[in-house]
Amino acid sequence: DGNKRWAEQRGMESHSGHDAGLHALVGVMGLCAKWGIKVATFFLFSSENWRRPTAEIDFVMWRFQKMLVDELDNFMRQGIRISTIGDTALLSDSLQQVLEHTKEATQSNTRSHVIFAISYSGQDDITKACQSIAMKVKDGIIDPKDITKSLIEQQLETKITAT
Structure with a gap:
């Protein structure tokens, strides 16, 4: 939304805002x-962004994929590790492949861990964590009284921020 508003405030097309946003993102990562x-x-x-016009979604995804390919050498040089949270299965096959390659190539980098939240919903994450814990209780793996803040955190996708 911010990229689109930025472009509109300057009388530009939304794709210009997305380009500027990705350029700024790369700079901030560095x-x-x-x-x-x-x-x-x-x-x-x-x-929620999946509700946008298809042409806009396609452009954003294409531009993100291009950025990953173009910047991989910089990520390696700068020691940036890339991870994702969210439902990346909704992305195109080609973008999924580029993301996987980028994550694998950068997994040993230790200077900075950058996590991209893509098609991520905090509410969905909490729901899935609760469902996972409920199944473990049902299966007798854990006792309900053993459910703690820490256990819930371990079930969330955002647990990767601790690594």
Whole structure:
């Protein structure tokens, strides 16, 4: 939404805002590595964004994929590790492949861990965590009195921020 508003305020097409947003993102990622920020999560595409026009979604996804390919060498040089949270199965096969390649290539980088939230919903994450815990209780793996804040955190996708 912010990229689109930024472009509209300047009398530009929404794709110009998305381009500017990705350019700014790459710059901020570099600063995270330079300044020693160990973990940063960037919300790139919420689950609600799928309601946007198809042409806009396609452009955003194509541009994101291009950025990953173009910037991989920089991520390696800067020591940036890439991870994702969210339902990436909704992405195109080609974008899923590029994301997987990027994550695998950068997994040993330690200067800064950048997490892209893509098609991520916090409410869905909490729901899935509760369902997982409920199944463990049902199966007798854990006792309901053993459900703690820590146990819930361990079931969330966002647990990767601790690594």
